[in-house]
Amino acid sequence: MSSSGGVVRRSLLDDLAASMLALIADRKLSSGDQFESVRSLADRFKVAVPTVREALRRLEATGAVELRHGSGVYVGPHVGRLVLANPLAPTPSADRLVELLQARALIEPPVAAVAARVRTEAALQQMERDLAAAAELVETGDHAGLAEVNMDFHRSLAQASGNATLAEVVESVTVVNVREQLEILHIHGDRQTDLDEHRAIHAAVLAGDSELAERLTREHLDGVLAVINERVNPPQDPSTP
Amino acid sequence: MSSSGGVVRRSLLDDLAASMLALIADRKLSSGDQFESVRSLADRFKVAVPTVREALRRLEATGAVELRHGSGVYVGPHVGRLVLANPLAPTPSADRLVELLQARALIEPPVAAVAARVRTEAALQQMERDLAAAAELVETGDHAGLAEVNMDFHRSLAQASGNATLAEVVESVTVVNVREQLEILHIHGDRQTDLDEHRAIHAAVLAGDSELAERLTREHLDGVLAVINERVNPPQDPSTP
DNA sequence: AATGACCAAGTGATCTGATCATTTTCATGT
């Protein structure tokens, strides 16, 4: 009988996917490295090509690998992550958007506080680059690009906490789909204000003032949330019930 | 030409996966419902069986569908989610485990506070069921089962916040892999104490005392974190450098 | 009538082998 007590039922595919991940780990491959061709994998594991491809699709779905037509199989950007944004998630509804922002307003301020205490060097520099890029895009009026860079800032802030799991959580809730949704709803805060607030947060983190960083981040996200709430749930006029 | 203005480069597989999700949405299928056979899908979309299977594997990886051998294709438990735990994640290292707990200790207390304000009815009842199950398992000494039910309690707590995104985040960071890791490290807090603390949190939420719920949750998780930290980073003895 | 063994249809899992499409490489010619 099985020694682990568990059922040995794992399908060929489960084994395959696990083996391929193990292979990547053994070779110490990391994001962007080329892996191995589909055919050679099929040969190595003594299975047919379509089977290998199914296993690869599974890995691909979580960002563990990438399949580039005509080029090869590569290690993906999310290999080894614990929490991810659902890559198949549809553009969220307005309600879901509010929920998402509420979640961020709850999670990110404490993360900023930690970031101010830890201050990972690389992340600080990344924040500065994000701010510079944002300033540039405010000038040129590239609103779509600006929205992305602003998200990048929040992710870099989370990186500064030095906690990879926290960074993954924040990255997961700062998904880009949201940008589309914001544009659909024609929600735009004052872009210069956003930039100023981001700069203030960065300064607080740089100074190691965790309380200030937390408060500024909370105020910033609450502000965004207020704008969105106003759009999604227009304030009731008491005179017209 | 394309009406959406986006790049039309999406591969056949992207279209397939998206179409199948749309089909599920159109039919208003939800978790557990039977979908459609692989062969009929291949027929419907005029593609070969292996292609359909690749697309299904992609959906399967995010919990959008399930393939049951000999039975059929079913809608999965995570369809429509925004944030998920990486289903392919390896059992985390000790360091990663500490990070994960730190993240939970940061995120869950404010969630508990919201839960105490909102108090979703169904979630409250679920918490009670979890507590009852936990009490049972404390008696029978089923430690593995107990660890799972304790995780369930934290998930139910997050559910009570009424914010699906928050619940998804909490579920993602309360992955079961951690149980294995805890057992590997032989980390066990006092099980009766855990149960008592969970009961106290539940009571605070039930009473709508958000400050208390937050504090209790924080103390609870900090306690767990302290135990783990002690194991992973044994306190330095100054007399033996 | 209830139970259990057995069979058959439906369905997923895997294989084989081929062909098409894209990328990359590299020899060739200017």
Added chain:
DNA sequence: ACATGAAAATGATCAGATCACTTGGTCATT
């Protein structure tokens, strides 16, 4: 040195076949 274009490597898709598992019904046994 550079541009060109063929050739090789590689992923994408197809077609059809066979194996394995689940399920529901049949039928004999109790």
